[in-house]
Amino acid sequence: MTDDDLKSLFEGVDRIEPGEEARARARQAALAAFAGKNAQVPQGNVTPLRPTPSSNPLDGNGRSRMNMSKRQWLMGGAASAAVVVLAVSVVMKIGNPPFEPRSVLPVASEGTAPKPAPPEEARRDQQAQLAKRQAENAAAEREAVAGLAKGQAMADSVSQEMGSVASAPAPTIAQPRPSAPQASRKMVAAAPPSSAPVLAEVSPPAQYQEVGRDRFEAVDSSPVKSVATEPVSTFSVDVDTASYSFVRRQLNQGVLPQKDAVRLEEMLNYFDYDYPLPDSRETPFKATVTVADSPWKPGNKLLHIGIRGYELPRAQHPASNLVFLLDVSGSMNSPDKLPLVKQSMGLLLSQLQPSDTVSIVVYAGAAGTVLEPTPANEKQKILAALDRLSAGGSTAGGEGIQLAYQLARSSFKKDAVNRVILATDGDFNVGITSNAELQGFIERQRDEGIYLSVLGFGQGNYHDQLMQALAQNGNGVAAYIDTLGEAQKLLVDEASSTLFPIAKDVKLQLEFNPQTVSEYRLLGYETRALKQEDFNNDKVDAGDIGAGHRVTAIYEITPAGAASGLLEPSRYQPQQPAAEGHASEYGFLKIRYKLPEESSSRLITTPIPVDGGELSARMARETAFATAVAGFAELLKGGQYSGNWSYQDAIKLANSNKGEDLYGYRSEFVQLVRKAEVAAAMK
């Protein structure tokens, strides 16, 4: 078959002249419509002067066709609002069986002919029709590419999306998809040429947006504990920052975040406090403890533990073997998701050394390798691979993770940081979807030296809980990227923290002295609590610290004898006289950690004096700002323990302790508190 053969098909038909009668009829109808339109200018798709039996003597078949189409137009308007959601779900469904698109597209339209359909069904039918039209462009393209993968994985909708890349072996495949830059394809009705008037009647929203399905784990704040009964507090460090970015995003939209989205420790650790640096690389971090008065409860004290990790000079950066695992499922089709992912990965690329390797794995309905391990100096190649990605299909996240680890293993470098970086909105709905199973898998990989970091994107359907669990089990950071600015902070300014661990399984244990402290409460870290006996058990996993990371933990304590406590003394338990001789200490801090390549832990200990002497101005400022952040988080969580302390107090405290604030994050924090105040007032 040649092009000419195809053309000749139409030759016979081309010679057919239009019938005069039909031409006159059409002309008349058009003129009538034109006159009618200019008389009353109807809205959108209503066509007041449609051919009727009187004006348009068509045969019965034709007439019923007309009537039906009229009904459709009318229904169309009503249905168009609902269509968006439907169009999306249709498109997402299409993903799976690539070779029978017709059966996948709304089947409802086949049998449910015009008359007998009950209204509800007819309505749905109309929606399906419209959805079909909207989906057509996207679907058609997908089919086109699906053809490429013929003979390869049948249900592989990733290779549908990534056809040219994923199924590279077949030589013909690259041809129909040249490396032409691919504009990010809108899922809903790829916009036709600007001049096309016809699609204007269903004006689709620009993007896919889900609302109200963000999932967070509900955790109660840690309660006030009595030193007499429970003098020891144990927890693992946490360097995640996801909660802060998510909260920021919500507040920027003028709404208070849901309480479960607020994790105090992640808000606290978002900021780079200027704690003293460790002296040498031998002890990878230094802990500084300060005690200050509690701003929200006179009498109480706040005990700050500030940890700062060793900063790796750029020359000492270890090599990296990174696998980007990117979610390209339909749910990622939104400007703040996949496009932001691409930009973020591009940023990260700029921080890599030439010898580092990067691979890209994507998953949608299935998983596929987009880029084999490639040295970072072939930047164009990597960027081009990123650029080609587009979103569509369901989400086989589990499979993607497995493939990513496989790739990381294949390019495993012994002395390098081997890390999978997962970028997703957290919606795993195909394959291994059981959280426990995924975690187990990641845990085993971690023990083999491949770490996992999780970057969360998008909102409306953000599955925070899973993201947290994955990153915690993978010795990585869980961060949430809401803007390019956040990507810049995380992947450029703090790239070394994000990429290079300097200590792992870092656990803190604080024993309070009942002589000097009667009650204590740990602010945040609820999800990081450990059992007392886990502290010395090196088998128990805990959080990691990257190069230059800051970790802050705050305890609110009630000194013995102060009246600000919440707990009543027991009527029946006799007060144990505390051991003598330590009246000058609030408690004793122990930190256990492992160096990244070691499996047995080391211990750092330091007593916490009651009178720590005068704080340096710098430490006073840093702790005060941390207090403002913690207090703000408490307020967002409902202000259970913060008394009458208000947003205004937080603003005041933060404002007077901003310090240099080179990057403006602290100023932004003050703005956020203001927004929260407004949002709270409007609630």
Next chain:
Amino acid sequence: MSPDRQTLEKARAGDAAAFAEVVDSCYASIFRFAMKYTGQRQDAEDVAQQACIKLAHSIASYRFESAFSSWLYALVLNCARDWHRQQSRHRADTLDEDCGEAVADSADESRVYLRQVLDEVDAMGSGYRDTLVLVAGEGLSHREAAELLGVKESTVSWRLHEIRKRLASAAMQENGHD
């Protein structure tokens, strides 16, 4: 297929005579396109009429941003798709019609063959029929067709490649049976 700019301006402004002129100058091309798309005179006439009515409604929204002909293509193509969708709902009816129709002359014969081909191409999925008609039937370039269909140029090329392959293999099968 292109009325002059002045006439178009007038028609946009609501001048009925000018609009009639536009319809007169375009009807033949509209009909021919519809004929190629549907492969049947009666259906083509229906589609063409719908297109004319649609033209009446949307001519005011033509802003001279692109050639009138490609604007019109988009419009007619959409009417043709609407028809096609209705038609596939009534597939049974149409098939009956087809069988009842007598093959009178060579033009009819080519029409019947075209319909068979179009049916075959339909089975490959949506978008293939549009592509075939625009490129092979109307002689548009791959780029122009891609723009109209809102897909990438490579997709158009690919579809045509697939169509040729499909038709070739269908022809081979037929020969094999003979």
